[in-house]
Amino acid sequence: MINIGIIDYGASNINSLSNMLEYIDCRYEIITEKNLKNDYDILVIPGMGSSKYAIEKIVNQKMIEFINNHIKNNKKLIGICLGYQLFAENLIEGGSQKGLNLIKGKIIQLSKNALLKDFKIPIVGWYKNQVNQNFFDTELLKLINDKSYYFAHSYGFFPEKINEIVAYNNINELKIPSFAIRKNIIGIQFHPELSGINGIKLFKYIINYKY
Numbered sequence: 001m002i003n004i005g006i007i008d009y010g011a012s013n014i015n016s017l018s019n020m021l022e023y024i025d026c027r028y029e030i031i032t033e034k035n036l037k038n039d040y041d042i043l044v045i046p047g048m049g050s051s052k053y054a055i056e057k058i059v060n061q062k063m064i065e066f067i068n069n070h071i072k073n074n075k076k077l078i079g080i081c082l083g084y085q086l087f088a089e090n091l092i093e094g095g096s097q098k099g100l101n102l103i104k105g106k107i108i109q110l111s112k113n114a115l116l117k118d119f120k121i122p123i124v125g126w127y128k129n130q131v132n133q134n135f136f137d138t139e140l141l142k143l144i145n146d147k148s149y150y151f152a153h154s155y156g157f158f159p160e161k162i163n164e165i166v167a168y169n170n171i172n173e174l175k176i177p178s179f180a181i182r183k184n185i186i187g188i189q190f191h192p193e194l195s196g197i198n199g200i201k202l203f204k205y206i207i208n209y210k211y
Contacts, residue, residue: 001026001027002026002041002042002207002208003027003028003029003039003040003041003042004021004028004029004040004042004043004207005028005029005030005031005037005040005042005043005044006018006021006028006029006031006044006046007031007043007044007045007046007063007067007083008030008031009045009049009054009061009063010057013046013047013048013080013081013191013193013194014046016191016193017044017080017193018030019193020192020203023200024200024203024204026207031043031063033061033062033063036063036066038069038073040070040075041075041076042075042076042077042207043070043075043076043077043078044078044079044080045077045078045079045080045083045084046081046083046193047079047081047082047084047152047191048081048152049082050093050094051082051085051086051092051094051097051099051107051155052091052093052094052097053094054082054083055086055091055097055098055099056097058086058100067100071184071185074184076185076207076211077102077185077186078186078187078188078206079185079186079188080188080191080192080193081152081153081188081189081190081191082153083187084157084187084188085099085153085155085156085189086099086100087099087100087101087102087103087105087157087185087187088103088106088157089105090106090107091107092107092109092155093107093154093155102182102185103157103159103160103164103180103182103185103187104159104160104161105157105158105160106157106160107155107156107157107158108155108157108158109155110153110155110156111154113174115171115172115173115174116171116172119171119172121154122152122153122154123151123152123154123169123171124151125150125151126148126150127149127151127169127171128147128148128149128169129144129145129146129147129149129167129168129169129178129190130145130167130168130169130170130175131144131166131167131168132162132163132165132167132168134163135163135166135181137166139205140166140205140206140209141166141167143198143202143205144166144167144178144179145167147198148195149178149190149191149192149195149198149202150194150195150199151169151178151190151191152191153189156176156177156189157177158176158177159177159180159182159187161182164181164182165177165180166179166180166181167179169189169190176189177189178190183211186206186209
């Protein structure tokens with residue numbers, strides 16, 4: 001059975017994620033600085049909260065090296081919502097901070113984008129995704145394309161390399177990346193754990209995803 005570690009930085013949506021993992025019969029453990037072990041097959045950084053607070057907690061709990069070693073050992077890392085945005089090199093929410101620098105790209109405050117000037121931010125609710133048809137995994141695309149998932153965010157992470165973007169949420173002609181993959185690093189802007197059966201099917205697929 002796959003062993004999953006959920007990183008707890010004190011402001012994340014751990015209960016909903018734990019409930020989903022129990023539903024799909026996954027073995028998991030909540031990770032704090034007291035139990036940084038190397039026997040997890042997958043690490044998950046959940047969402048919700050401020051990026052400044054989250055990255056400071058991760059640094060203070062000495063988790064940066066732990067996360068980097070996990071990736072270097074070719075193990076899978078999944079970031080959800082805020083957890084995905086932490087993959088950036090530079091963070092801006094709550095003040096300028098260094099991120100995990102795992103995927104090259106840029107964080108954008110959505111309320112300052114001209115295409116969204118008349119759109120209510122934060123983006124909250126159910127939205128359908130459009131996929132990058134050039135992405136190689138057609139089964140993954142089927143699970144995402146034109147399927148409704150639950151979003152809740154005020155910032156967007158835009159990876160630099162188009163081929164690392166799997167899907168977008170297109171709002172007012174602004175294509176906001178909603179799913180990205182770089183080798184064993186998977187970022188999801190929406191919340192699969194809050195997205196009902198679509199989220200369950202997708203998460204079951206990505207925990208077994210071959211990269």
